[in-house]
Amino acid sequence: MVDLIKRAKELIESSSVKVVIGYEQGTGNKTRALFVENSEDADKLIFDSRCIQNLAAYITKKEIKEKGKMAVAATLPVMRSIIQLASEFQVTDANILVLGITPESKLIEFGNLAEVEKFVHQYEIEIDVRNKEMLDKLEKMTQPERWQFWIDELAPCFKCYACRAACPMCYCSRCTVDFNQPQWIPVPSTELGNLEWHIMRAIHLTGRCIDCDACYNACPLSIPINLLTKRMLLDAKEHFGGYQPALKGEHLMSTYKPDDKENFIQ
């Protein structure tokens, strides 16, 4: 991405931003996050289809924020995350510049977050076919089969929290899983504790998850935990008409409609 490198250099040289967050070549065939703080480093910036890590996970990190204003090479999911984070008061125009990368791999520099919001709203959040099939498959199982599926899938989870670290929405300084008065989730990984942890995570992401799959991609055991949030995404759509991250507006789960429909409350 020549444009990106050029722009990153300009931004750093003119001190418009202190750091540019993008991707570089990692080990093997993998890419990893790059934090450009001087113009020579900008040459390492790359962008291709392997760049799927959600860089928005870094923008709430204390170490990055302390550097000053940042620019982020942002794909659509990253842009969505940024808007969601902005709606949660975690980032403002004053501390971020979005270097958008369109689904067609074009670079667009946005003047402010409102422009980013306008851009992302052109695209609906949609679940890909492969995952949709998986969701359907689970839907068709009986309740005990689904139970067994998840107990088996989650059994190997050893709570490395890579999913949490990769998720831009998991920026809480104290995660409930680390809470010990009371101890909501058992410390060692147990079958039930693992399930509780992932249920809790899915609930916390309901109405906030933008379906970037960063959690799944980060999981060393490739446990399909993203199915949980995808299910919530579908439910949000089915019950409440869905959501898009928005700078101003009501958050799906902290609001309600008096005529919200359900069919199970007696």
Added chain:
Amino acid sequence: MSKIGVFVCHCGENISATVDCAKVAETAGNWDGVTFSVDYKYMCSDPGQSLIKNAITEKGLTGVVVASCSPRMHEPTFRKACAEAGLNPFMCEMANLREHCSWVHEKGEATTEKAIDLVRILVEKVKYNHELTSIKVPVTKTALVIGGGIAGIQASLDIANTGHKVILIEKDPSIGGHMSQLSETFPTLDCSQCILTPRMVEVAQHPNITLYTYAELESLEGFIGNFKAKIRKKSKSIDEKLCTGCAQCTTKCPVKKIPSEFNEGLGKRTAIYVPFPQAVPNKPVIDRKNCTYYIKGKCKVCEIVCPTGAIRFDQEDQIVEVEIGAIVIATGFTVKQPDFFPEYGYGKHADVITGLQFERLASASGPTLGEIRRPSDGKVPEKIVFLACAGSRDPAKGIPYCSKICCMYIAKHAMLYQHKVHGGKSYVFYMDIRAGGKQYEEFVRRAIEDDGVNYIRGRVSKIYEKNGKLIVSGVDTLLNAMPVEIEADMVVLATAGVANEGAEELAQKLHISYDPYKFFAEAHPKLKPVETNTAGIFLAGACQAPRDIPESVAMASGAAVKVAGLFSKDELTREPIIAVVNRQAPPVYSSCVGCFLCVSACPYQAIEKEEIKNRNGEVIKSVAKVNPGLCQGCGTCVAFCRTKSIDIQGYTHEQMYTEVMALLNEY
């Protein structure tokens, strides 16, 4: 280490008949942390309470569990007893052995076991209770009354007469409300204006009342004792200080054909107008929608004729901010218009009118100076039909309730008609005659027996025009549903009384609830008829449900007493069952990450942003903060917060978690 006392009450035999109280006490005595346990016949009696108090002092109890009736019954009693013995009252919990156990289950081991479980839950909970102190909030001793009809007038005067300040706001140019439109009032037939106008004047002259007419509530913040209201004073386009009310402008205004709201469209008014001659204040306003100057930019006749130069075309709406301690809502009601009724011609027959329009026809100050003349051609109707329940008691029309006042005013209307039109014939179609009230039934009988009004029990299916007559087609159910057709000259519909347009919006501004018909909801249908669920906000009159004048006045006085009671103290005491956002030592300060999603989850807008600053005044962190005055303690934010940074006193995470654990570990 906890030292908990367990006090098991027999409630005479109410509990002990099915629960082995001695066994409950004995079992509880063996639990960790329980230093004293006893069962007793009547724990709420003086000796029972002494038992608790003595145990607190002698055993040095740190927590008390009273296992007796519902806490909704006696929690205050036992908390007070604990406080008297020097134990913080919030260290006392109650296990509900009576309503939730002994009264609903048969005698047996299972019932006693359940009782033991219920006690254990609370014993474990109380170990995590914290000493709490009641919250004291100051009271601003000024009331806001919204709506200047009879209910608002009465409430204002009653509050003002107790020596407290009142701000009365009215959306129209004059106070008086619907009552000022009425001709005579049932069941005495005294003239409405004659009894109302002195009250209106009293309001205007009362030293404790500030009156804002042509004004509406813009927004409300705060909580009982400490509200802040913004009032929008709509521009009247005149300088009220200069205006003497000489009426030069209203006489000379060239726009004269605007349907008069006060006369329910049966009379006309000018663009600069005083709604009616006895208006308070008796000063005009310019109706900008109809004024030639505002439409075309030319005219200014009023400015030319005004002897004091009081016209202000460029006047803007003014926002007044006031601090108040209590609010009385008296915004009244409205009636359905004939266009709501397809079967009665959707309002296309000029001589099918509403009851309120009839009031104007019958009123000496009305468009016909009190003569009953029909709108279409001004003829005196020789036959007149009154329809009760036009819309009311009709679930198909979405108004299943009874509008309550119609039966009485129809009798009055028919009576007035008979008094004014000698030889005229009047008919009333009704479903039931609901004349419950002092002198009400006698009044209806007088209409029927002395004045010869024809009452027909049945409904009208349609009204249509034929040869200049209105054909009213219905049935008489007392004559085997025999069809009845009356060729009438005029028809008066007792159209349903409904909530004001904008009632819902106002309720949302005030954070009060309303019923499916948009009438404001009282806190309790029987025991708290003038309170709302929002502390410090009270209801008077027909904004709560259709009400007649005596009821509205009674409610208004009731609401006024509630306000006066609130203002009788300098401080309010509130239970400290409120949410709190945690605070920790630097550099963390709080586990709150400042996403502020809780802000919109809070029904009371009690959550604010707090900026934590360092010594140099730089903001290090923004975190949520609960305003203890606003928080009502529902805990909606608590269950919502991802980081569990908010907790609610009395129902903390630890307490609730412990209850679940304690219950199931042994259960």
Added chain:
Amino acid sequence: MAEFEPKIVAFVCNWCTYAGADLTGTSRIKYASNVRIIRFPCTGRIDYMLLLKAFDEGADGIIVSGCHPNDCHYTSGNFHARRRWIMFRSLCNFTGIDTNRIKFSWVSAAEGAKWADIVNATVKSIRELGPYTEYKKVAKYPEKEVNHG
């Protein structure tokens, strides 16, 4: 073998269902004794994690109940709760937690008889479903034996 007696925990709000259950008592309407009520200020306060913890600790069934829509003492706590329940219930269902074991209901302070009906119906249906062995099987985590005090 004696009939299976399910353990049922009820999470209820203080203003409607708790008061409704009080009325059941005052009206002396009898119902199954398997239920234990835990009082919350509002359904809005009921943490979904507590529901999981109840199963965790051996509950066979759960009742969650509060004020009818528009009746909430706090105006909207139950509306918030309802939205959360919709999502939580779906997630439970998706993860294979038996949602037949969680009964959600609105019981007002005036519905003493309804409370008795809800409890009886829940006890009956849980009795038919049997103990929640599926959950109990995985619920045994190591420190539980040690952590007793």
